[in-house]
Amino acid sequence: MAASQLHVALAGNPNCGKTTLFNLITGANGYVGNWPGVTVEKKEAKLTSDKSVTITDLPGIYSLSPYSPEEVVARDYIMSDEPDVVIQVLDATNLERNLYLALQVVETGKPVVVALNMADLVEKNGDKIDTKRLSKALGAPVVMISALKNTGIDELFAKAREAAAKKAEVPEHKFDSAIEDVLDHIENCLPQSVPVNKRRYYAVKLFERDAQAVKLVNLNKEQADRVEQLVSQCEKDCDDDSESIITGERYAVIAHIIDECLKKAPEKMSISEKIDRVVTNRWLGLPIFVLVMWAVYYIAIGTIGTAGTDWVNDNLFGDGFTLFGASFPSVPGLFEGWLTAAGASDLVISLVNDGIVAGVGAVLGFIPQMFVLFILLSFLEDCGYMARVAFVMDRVFRRFGLSGKSFIPMLVSTGCGVPGVLSTKTIENEKDRRMTVMTTTFIPCGAKLPIIALLMGALIGNNDASWISPLFYFLGVVAVIVSGIMLKKTKLFAGRPTPFVMELPAYHMPSIRSWALHVWERVSAYIKKAFTIIFASTIVIWFLSNFGVFEGAFGFLPDLTDADEFMDYSVLAMLGSALSWIFAPLGFASWQAVAMSISGLVAKENVMATAASLLSMSDATEADPELWHAFAQQMFFNHGGTVGAIAAFGAFNLLCAPCFAAMGTIRAQMNSGKWTAIALGYECGFAWVIGLMINQFYLLSQGVFSIWTIVAVAFAAAILFQLFRPMPKGAMGEDDNEVAPSVSAA
Amino acid sequence: MKTLGDVAVGDSSTIIKLHGEGALRRHLMDLGLIKGTKFTVVKVAPLGDPVEINVRGYELSIRKEEAAIVEVQ
DSSP: OTTSOEEEEEEEOTTSSHHHHHHHHHTTOSEEEEOTTSOOEEEEEEETTEEEEEEEEOOOOSOOOSSSHHHHHHHHHHHSSSOSEEEEEEEGGGHHHHHHHHHHHHHTTSOEEEEEEOHHHHHHHTOEEOHHHHHHHHTSOEEEOBTTTTBSHHHHHHHHHHHHHTOOOOOOOOOOHHHHHHHHHHHHHSOTTSOHHHHHHHHHHHHTTOHHHHHHHOOOHHHHHHHHHHHHHHHHHHTSOHHHHHHHHHHHHHHHHHHHHEEOOOOOOOHHHHHHHHHTOTTTHHHHHHHHHHHHHIIIIISHHHHHHHHIIIIIIIIOEEETTEEEOOHHHHHHHHHHHTTOOHHHHHIIIIIIIHHHHHHHTTHHHHHHHHHHHHHHHHTTHHHHHHHHHHHHHHTTTOOGGGHHHHHHHTTOHHHHHHGGGGOOOHHHHHHHHHHHTTSOOGGGHHHHHHHHHHHHSOOOHHHHHHHHHHHHHHHHHHHHHHHHTSTTTOSSOOOOEEEOOOOOOOOHHHHHHHHHHHHHHHHHHHHTHHHHHHHHHHHHHHEEEETTEEEEHHHHOOOTTGGGGBHHHHHHHHHHHHHGGGTOOOHHHHHHHHHHHHOTHHHHHHHHHHTTOTTOOTTOHHHHHHHHHHHTGGGTOOHHHHHHHHHHHHHSOOOHHHHHHHHHHHTOHHHHHHHHHHHHHHHHHHHHHHHHHHHHHTTOOOHHHHHHHHHHHHHHHHHHSOOOOTTOOTTOOOSSHHHHHO | OOBGGGSOTTOEEEEEEEOSOSHHHHHHHHTTOOTTOEEEEEEEOTTSOOEEEEETTEEEEEOHHHHTTEEEO
């Protein structure tokens, strides 16, 4: 049997431990992508112990209804010919609700094996489940397993192979006899082409008036009329609609099964309930949440994480280091040594050290911080606390059309926008997810903090991170809120607020393995970015700033001229000058400031390095007052810019489209070129408008008035109008006063 | 009509009917909120909304606005 290929689908409710099981049996080395046509994640991998078995992890769902893309994807896959058997994973500590999906999966006529997960917890609670009876009632083998403790897995797959050999099963469980009569009649109306094992499924779906399933069976007019007549008669008899009747019947079957198969130990208050009583307490909930978040940042950004990051930046990519008495050279030192020994030219050494090592190093420096941050956030997510955060914060987020679930991506984005955008996956509703993707990168990521430090140094001569960083997180949140309210009133996001009905899973200690995988998923997304996009982009930036035309000749500028300001002749300078008209109303028309913004689009980590090298102060950091001064003087004041222009520059760079890597992630997450363009267009448009207003209103306060003052006032009025006007009715919204021109164009 | 959102924290009640139509109604039914189901309101979030209910042995968070389609005893 081992030689033949076997396709296994994993189905189950959210929080039933399906992902833990998937990671356990596959080692999580698989393909991750989207199901065709939708932004629902598809995970597929080979079984570690037997490569002939392919496991497809279906999205966590509660039902096979036709309303959510996750449910449709899952049922289409189960009904297709690809899977040989479905492993239906159940949280055995919550049989009642978990059996609801199991019944529906059994009804599809596919061979099913039921895995009762969390067997260890059932035992601990003192509950008893009669698996033999349960198996008989469901017409499918039942195996007790624990994905956390790795028990029962071999038996599960032995049963799965046996079941798969049967190819098809006819479901066993029966509803009330009156309903069964109607279902029998509907089955008789089905065309002969519907195979025996799937007839029950389609009969039930037709009874529910499930539009998607109706399309698939192709009834003729006569048959369709007959079915409709049967269903309406039954609805009249039961005084209820058909969907409610079937749901009621399913839960009645479940009640009967539970009665027979489950002996529950006397109820006592679980640890989870005790924790929850405190954590989401009406009065303590918010303070505890603030405390937890503060602790996360204190550890990740403030102390341990930063110590690691500083070590990497100062030693590994700085002056070298000593370990156990042996001294090691820094990475740039190492490369320079090798390259010089190999007789490389200045050009090559410059490319490697100033281009690649400096750029990639800037990114890698953030890894310790990122690592610590994600260890903490992933734990909070996996143990169940983040669901409580969504519960506590929902009221706030609903006001601007999002749900509490949007908060998690924003938290992750404070580390890096790439995993932040990735974690929007947990938001089921498409509109909510799109809006969260569009706005989450307004939250300053780790790489924006040095830019903030530089700007604040230049503006107020102080960059004490303890109050400035929180201030900018706060501004990021304001940008998210303002955008949320404005966008919600546009055609793109119009409509009723999306429902927020969410299970609050019991608290549990995540398995170390799952936790580690979760952290790795996020950190590796960041590392991948460092070695792909940033690697390539630093070479481009290096080329743009080191090559140019000097006295009529094009070439490597350090070879052409001895001048320190060789960059003035570079391609980057030309590009900056060519684009500077866009930023003139924002007050920063110098090519250097524009070049910094361009390098920021590539990677925010580049902005500081570009500033330092443009000012010929390559060794200076954002904490250096000389750099603050040079930055303000040479890039702004010398070009007619003011303090307002510096602030506008900051606002633009913090709010505009994120780095290439995050843009790529947005593209992957939106799964649509149009929506990617809308997202990036909105971000850049919004950033430009905010920058314009800051600069123009500052100038106005100094008594300077121009045509741009009027434009800025007009934008401010438009934003206020959009913020405070009532929600437009229905599909109206032709005259939506959108701030970003690119949004209305799209 | 008394709805799920009207039940005080700590009190239990039984569902009489789900009003409305479409995805939200079906989702609530799939989660086990149907005619005759008993539930307990466990707590309300610090900002007054949503509420947490215990139904069929698990905890569910639901906004008062959505709870308004659930008629209870």
